[in-house]
Amino acid sequence: xxLTVGSLFQKYPSNAFVVCVAAxxxxxxxxxxxxxxxxxVAPSQKLRQLWDVSGKGILAQSGYLNFYKAQLRDGQDSILxxxxxxxxxxxxxxxxxxxxxxxxxxxxxCHRHYLRSxxxxxxxxxxxxxxxxxxxxETQGSPQTKPSPQAEAAVDSEAESAEKLTPQQKAARTxxxxxxRKAAEAEAKAAVREKAEAAA
Numbered sequence: 001x002x003l004t005v006g007s008l009f010q011k012y013p014s015n016a017f018v019v020c021v022a023a024x025x026x027x028x029x030x031x032x033x034x035x036x037x038x039x040x041v042a043p044s045q046k047l048r049q050l051w052d053v054s055g056k057g058i059l060a061q062s063g064y065l066n067f068y069k070a071q072l073r074d075g076q077d078s079i080l081x082x083x084x085x086x087x088x089x090x091x092x093x094x095x096x097x098x099x100x101x102x103x104x105x106x107x108x109x110c111h112r113h114y115l116r117s118x119x120x121x122x123x124x125x126x127x128x129x130x131x132x133x134x135x136x137x138e139t140q141g142s143p144q145t146k147p148s149p150q151a152e153a154a155v156d157s158e159a160e161s162a163e164k165l166t167p168q169q170k171a172a173r174t175x176x177x178x179x180x181r182k183a184a185e186a187e188a189k190a191a192v193r194e195k196a197e198a199a200a
Contacts, residue, residue: 002097017090084135
């Protein structure tokens with residue numbers, strides 16, 4: 001099953017199972033028909049409020065993702081079970097392509113990109129993959145389970161092939177991102193404090 005991301009305002013082929021990962025599903029105005037509304041992976045109301053008061057630059061994006069990662073980690077068991085059900089529903093409908101969709105434009109910053117990467121990482125973990133398969137109604141020996149997560153990720157190389165970095169470049173990028181995340185967390189907390197003080 002191919003897993004990609006997109007906008008709720010794009011057209012998709014008939015083999016696509018469109019999953020809305022936003023808090024609400026758009027109606028009309030060229031919105032794509034949604035096959036499943038996955039509210040538990042939509043950014044929390046608190047996170048959306050933080051985003052609204054931030055500068056929305058690189059540091060704000062990093063802080064946003066830190067909060068979103070914590071949200072996924074906290075709800076991991078339920079999220080994996082739901083993802084398994086999504087996979088089952090997509091297969092039952094004869095679809096071969098799951099698209100995680102939100103309101104943002106195709107290449108815009110959005111939580112759906114991280115969600116996709118996180119799900120692919122979960123599929124590479126044996127225990128997590130077992131939970132997903134169980135929720136999808138698959139058994140360990142069933143033919144559907146033959147392709148490995150690594151093979152699926154290789155087929156769906158939309159984001160992964162964008163950069164080919166040396167180990168040193170990857171390490172430097174990781175250090176830079178970690179520093180940006182720490183700064184963004186402090187910035188986001190300060191913004192929340194300021195907003196709370198202004199409201200008091």
